[in-house]
Amino acid sequence: LMLADMFYGDYSRNSFTNNLETGLSLKNADNVEIIGNVIAGNGINGLNVQESRALVKGNQITDNAERGIGVQSFDGLITENNLADNGLYAIDLDGAGDVAAPANWWGGSAPEKVVFDKRNDPSRGKVLHETPRELPYRFTWPLQNITTDTTWRGNIVVTKNSSVMAGTKLTIAPNTKVEFSRGTGLLIKGRMIAIGKPAGKIVFTSLEKKAASDWDEIQLEYATGSEISNCVIEYATWGLHSHFTNLSISDTLFNNNFGGMRFRSGPVTIKRSTFRNNSIGIRAYLGNAVISENIITGNETGIFVREKGGGLTITRNNFSNNSNYNIRVGDFNNEDVPARDNWWGSMDPLATLFDGRREPGIGNVLYEPFQREPFKMDTGKSP
Structure with missing residues (x-):
């Protein structure tokens, strides 16, 4: 599903699974809530975010082939999600701005091991993953x-x-x-x-x-x-x-x-x-x-x-x-x-x-x- 050039929306309790490339994409979207969805088993990324502002909360983002979430530019909050067993990274930040991602469960891994950001490439922003959850939600x-x-x-x-x-x-x-x-x-x-x-x-x-x-x-x-x-x-x-x-x-x-x-x-x-x-x-x-x-x-x-x-x-x-x-x-x-x-x-x-x-x-x-x-x-x- 591609959400592009849109304002306001609530996408809750859906399944975005087993797609060839990406489960859900946000592009130039504002005031969107992505809550309680299954985003899993997709061929590249579970969720793509570009030039968007959203609340991403309480989702099951697992088993995607490359990334749980791929971010280019994002203003919002990624929190209380289960991010586990995604192929390359739970979150891959490909932009200069920081991303707030507190209180997620990272599948039992230390967040810095499953996040790609400024720590790996100085030209990128930082994924702020304070208070990681020890057990899954x-x-x-x-x-x-x-x-x-x-x-x-x-x-x-x-x-x-x-x-x-x-x-x-x-x-x-x-x-x-x-x-x-x-x-x-x-x-x-x-x-x-x-x-x-x-x-x-x-x-x-x-x-x-x-x-x-x-x-x-x-x-x-x-x-x-x-x-x-x-x-x-x-x-x-x-x-x-x-x-x-x-x-x-x-x-x-x-x-x-x-x-x-x-x-x-x-x-x-x-x-x-x-x-x-x-x-x-x-x-x-x-x-x-x-x-x-x-x-x-x-x-x-x-x-x-x-x-x-x-x-x-x-x-x-x-x-x-x-x-x-x-x-x-x-x-x-x-x-x-x-x-x-x-x-x-x-x-x-x-x-x-x-x-x-x-x-x-x-x-x-x-x-x-x-x-x-x-x-x-x-x-x-x-x-």
């Missing part, structure tokens, strides 16, 4: 439908149900926090890649009440190729809800949800993760999954196999202190459930299982052989 996501490849980073707030449309990829960067307001969730019809780091977990949590079922769920529908690793998912109704999705989950903590995750079909791989303090850790329905090397503890039911559990492989997990059952086979499940070589938190595994031995006509949990002591594990236990 909460940024309320402005869109209900995400229709182009998008990266979330920093602190994203979701206040209404949002969808990632088919053919679109949502990438969530390490160290990102995603907060959901009450009852909201995220529907993935495209693909979600949420790969954190051991020291930079991605956290999906409640914005308000820190209690189970405060927000809804992340639902993946035919979202093949999605991957979730080194994340924390907490205070949801269902942390993850997957249908007909080839999904990989690893090193992730599901904590204090009504249900950690539920899935239908698959294939799903769940490894090195922790399911703790949920009513149900995992629920499988007509599932095809490998569930291995996890800690499943402190839930009411560790794994609930609703129907057709023969496609599951549950192995090398540590089950303990699940108050009802480690595994409960549902009334409509007529298949045996393969669950060999687990530690059951007890030398009497049958006491921790609900299957055809308690209710004739449903499948049995095939638990033998079983471990006599817990596996040593290093899983996704904490943020």
